[in-house]
Amino acid sequence: MSKIVVDGLRKTYGDTVALENLSFEVEAGEFVIILGVSGSGKSTLLRCMCGLNEPTEGEIRINGKPMTAPRPEVAMIFQQHNIIGDMSAYSNALTGGINRTGFFSSIFQLQSKEEKRRALDALDTVGLLDEAEQKTRRMSGGQQQRVGIARALVQDSDVLLADEPVASLDPGSAQDVMRYLQRASNERNLSTFISLHQVNIARKFGERFIGLHNGKKVFDGYRDELTVEAIDKIYGDIDTDGMFANQESDGESSTDPQKEVTV
Amino acid sequence: MEESEPDNLADESRQETKTDRQVDETTEEGTVSETESTHTTTDGGVASQQPAENTTDEIEKQFENIKETRRQRAVGWAALIGVLGFLTYQGLSATEFFDDDTDFTWGHFSTRMTEYFPTTRVADLSVVSSLDGYYLWAVDFREYWAFIRDLNLIYDPEVGSLIFQFPINLTDLYTFVFVELGIFSVFGEAGTTLAMGLVGTVLGFPLALLFSILATERVLPFPFNFIFRAIMSFIRAIPAIIWALIFVALVGLGATAATLAIGFNTIGNLGRLFVEDLEELEDGPIEAMETTGANKSQIVFFGMLSQVRTSFIAWTLYIFEINVRAAVTVGVIGAGGLGAIVAAQQAQLNYEQMMATLFVIFVLILLVELFSQRLRARLRSDAEKRSWRELIFGFPARMADSLRQ
Numbered sequence: 001m002s003k004i005v006v007d008g009l010r011k012t013y014g015d016t017v018a019l020e021n022l023s024f025e026v027e028a029g030e031f032v033i034i035l036g037v038s039g040s041g042k043s044t045l046l047r048c049m050c051g052l053n054e055p056t057e058g059e060i061r062i063n064g065k066p067m068t069a070p071r072p073e074v075a076m077i078f079q080q081h082n083i084i085g086d087m088s089a090y091s092n093a094l095t096g097g098i099n100r101t102g103f104f105s106s107i108f109q110l111q112s113k114e115e116k117r118r119a120l121d122a123l124d125t126v127g128l129l130d131e132a133e134q135k136t137r138r139m140s141g142g143q144q145q146r147v148g149i150a151r152a153l154v155q156d157s158d159v160l161l162a163d164e165p166v167a168s169l170d171p172g173s174a175q176d177v178m179r180y181l182q183r184a185s186n187e188r189n190l191s192t193f194i195s196l197h198q199v200n201i202a203r204k205f206g207e208r209f210i211g212l213h214n215g216k217k218v219f220d221g222y223r224d225e226l227t228v229e230a231i232d233k234i235y236g237d238i239d240t241d242g243m244f245a246n247q248e249s250d251g252e253s254s255t256d257p258q259k260e261v262t263v
Numbered sequence: 264m265e266e267s268e269p270d271n272l273a274d275e276s277r278q279e280t281k282t283d284r285q286v287d288e289t290t291e292e293g294t295v296s297e298t299e300s301t302h303t304t305t306d307g308g309v310a311s312q313q314p315a316e317n318t319t320d321e322i323e324k325q326f327e328n329i330k331e332t333r334r335q336r337a338v339g340w341a342a343l344i345g346v347l348g349f350l351t352y353q354g355l356s357a358t359e360f361f362d363d364d365t366d367f368t369w370g371h372f373s374t375r376m377t378e379y380f381p382t383t384r385v386a387d388l389s390v391v392s393s394l395d396g397y398y399l400w401a402v403d404f405r406e407y408w409a410f411i412r413d414l415n416l417i418y419d420p421e422v423g424s425l426i427f428q429f430p431i432n433l434t435d436l437y438t439f440v441f442v443e444l445g446i447f448s449v450f451g452e453a454g455t456t457l458a459m460g461l462v463g464t465v466l467g468f469p470l471a472l473l474f475s476i477l478a479t480e481r482v483l484p485f486p487f488n489f490i491f492r493a494i495m496s497f498i499r500a501i502p503a504i505i506w507a508l509i510f511v512a513l514v515g516l517g518a519t520a521a522t523l524a525i526g527f528n529t530i531g532n533l534g535r536l537f538v539e540d541l542e543e544l545e546d547g548p549i550e551a552m553e554t555t556g557a558n559k560s561q562i563v564f565f566g567m568l569s570q571v572r573t574s575f576i577a578w579t580l581y582i583f584e585i586n587v588r589a590a591v592t593v594g595v596i597g598a599g600g601l602g603a604i605v606a607a608q609q610a611q612l613n614y615e616q617m618m619a620t621l622f623v624i625f626v627l628i629l630l631v632e633l634f635s636q637r638l639r640a641r642l643r644s645d646a647e648k649r650s651w652r653e654l655i656f657g658f659p660a661r662m663a664d665s666l667r668q
Contacts, residue, residue: 050554072556082551084569095565099556106557107564148551155555 003027004049004159004191008058011044011215018044020215022058026193026208028158031185033206034195035234041215042195046163049193050076062159072099075152077162077181081144085137089128089147092136093119096154122153125187126180142173146180153184160185162194166201174198178205199231378614381406407619414604414616415451416623422449452620453627456600459522460587460631466522467529468579474530475537476563481549492538498531503589507598518599525586525593532585536578540571577639584635591624601627 009022019041026032036042047053049060051070059066062074075096083092097115098106105111123129126146131139136147145165152160162181166174178194182205185192196202202209209226211219211234218233219226359365383403388394411417425432425439426449439445447454477483478491498506506524514520549566557565568575594602601624608617 052550052553070554070556074554076551076554078547078551080547082547084548084565086569086572095552095557096555098552098561098565099558103558103560103564106561151551151555 005061009055010057011048012056018215022217024220026191028191029189031192031207033202034210035202036212037235040212042212043163046161046195050074050161073157074159075155075157077148077152077165079164079167081148083136083144083147088133089123089136090119090132092147093122093150093154096151119154122150125153125184126150141169142176145177149180160190160192164195379618381615406615410616410619417451417453419448419451452601452604453623455518456590459518459525459590459600462522463525463586464529464583466526467533470530471533471537475534475541478538479541495531495534503528504593507593507596516597521593521598525589529582533582540574544570573642577642580635580639584632587631588628
């Protein structure tokens with residue numbers, strides 16, 4: 001089974017320490033949310049987990065094998081979607097299965113029928129089946145991110161990683177994307193890691209939480225353990241009062257000019 | 264240790280700002296005490312004037328500052344213009360402008376110019392008695408037209424007769440398209456020039472694409488990618504007309520040599536434009552392809568080329584435009600098309616004919632530019648535009664829609 005083991009992970013960029021002595025284990029199919037402020041090491045952790053960055057020390061083992069380079073069994077969803085704007089949602093979804101396709105079949109879309117059905121199935125999971133032939137450049141941010149999720153699903157991985165998937169989305173689309181992520185993860189029994197900085201969304205969708213602060217693990221537990229004190233530990237001296245408000249009032253407060261003046 | 268360092272730094276900076284603030288406060292206090300002292304010596308009016316005088320001082324200081332920078336800038340510009348002027352003067356000497364045998368023979372020039380324009384009487388002005396013996400003259404475009412037809416500049420009747428007949432003969436149409444291959448040659452010399460530009464672009468494109476990809480550091484590590492950059496620089500450094508002179512040895516003087524030269528030149532020119540785009544790629548889509556487990560060529564295609572597809576097509580159209588112009592200049596050495604005609608007529612001192620050819624060149628280049636610019640504008644704009652197919656086949660549906668409203 002796809003057990004994920006992070007063992008004594010340390011990652012430095014020059015003199016900057018991004019991650020320090022990070023260890024945890026996650027069972028297959030768990031839905032984990034990684035919390036922390038910008039620069040706390042969330043992205044670095046996910047990039048190491050999918051093999052884009054190599055750990056300075058320690059290692060990450062997925063299915064027992066250490067991650068040193070990207071592997072098809074780990075799929076990644078990016079904050080900036082990183083899908084191909086000139087191509088349709090369907091063509092983008094197909095690129096998820098690129099590792100099972102030869103060069104010429106992939107550029108001329110000569111994949112097997114099964115592969116094509118898989119792409120449509122993934123688009124259905126993220127609710128974009130009707131928009132399959134639309135160019136992604138003309139889609140909204142939320143839809144583009146869902147195409148990104150579809151591509152990751154077509155990859156048919158064991159592990160799904162999402163680096164700030166909703167950071168650049170409005171509150172409504174953010175919840176949508178999170179719902180689709182949760183659904184995809186449940187339907188396909190994927191071990192899922194999502195990094196977020198919005199506590200309210202995290203609490204709504206997360207089961208297990210890992211909190212990072214300055215590259216160190218400061219919290220690892222389940223929803224009922226995620227107390228105000230725990231969140232204070234993750235977010236340090238940043239005022240977290242507003243983060244417990246629900247989405248609707250959050251939206252209102254950001255449009256309130258009075259509040260912006262006082263900030 | 265490493266952990267606590269940033270905190271220390273932050274503390275230090277905080278302390279610094281504190282001291283700054285203290286300094287500010289002390290100066291403010293100083294001003295206040297000064298004001299107070301003024302207040303004690305003179306009446307209240309002076310105290311209220313004090314800040315105002317400070318502002319005038321500030322304005323005066325800023326005014327002087329601005330004046331100084333403006334002055335420096337003016338001196339800089341003057342020096343630059345002086346240097347440029349001196350260099351130009353040297354250049355004029357090098358280009359023999361000051362040589363004794365360089366005469367500006369305006370008289371000769373204007374006589375020659377009139378030879379470019381055949382004139383004809385269009386009206387007898389003697390109907391007005393005071394203008395007896397005067398005629399209205401105009402450029403006789405009929406002569407240009409006659410020549411354009413004589414030399415098949417824009418239309419080759421031999422090829423054209425295959426398609427322009429009524430009723431349409433299907434055998435001839437087949438011969439025209441598949442035996443005579445007359446799509447370009449029906450347009451005579453202009454067609455040859457256009458074909459040179461098109462084929463040159465098509466031949467050069469794949470190598471330009473390959474070389475530009477291999478010239479990026481992402482694909483080939485540092486010293487090796489520069490080999491391809493060097494090749495493209497070398498090709499670019501030598502103009503197409505010189506390459507044509509070189510290719511004459513391979514295929515003889517003619518349109519083939521010119522086309523090969525244009526194709527070769529395209530590798531350098533188009534490749535360089537491609538490299539510039541490929542250097543500004545975003546990492547995101549490339550990383551996304553890496554995580555899906557794509558192989559290297561798939562990463563290049565989906566991660567890299569997908570980002571620059573539109574701009575590559577636009578650049579290629581732009582180079583096509585340039586290549587048609589190059590086809591004219593390369594033709595001048597006798598390598599076919601309109602350029603060769605211009606050179607031949609000039610050599611035979613047939614200035615009217617030369618001018619007629621220039622008109623054809625002008626119209627051809629204009630049309631090519633129009634086509635290429637329209638297409639590029641269309642590629643770059645995001646808005647969904649009506650395609651030709653939709654325009655024609657969607658017509659009944661649109662009519663029906665308009666009737667319903």
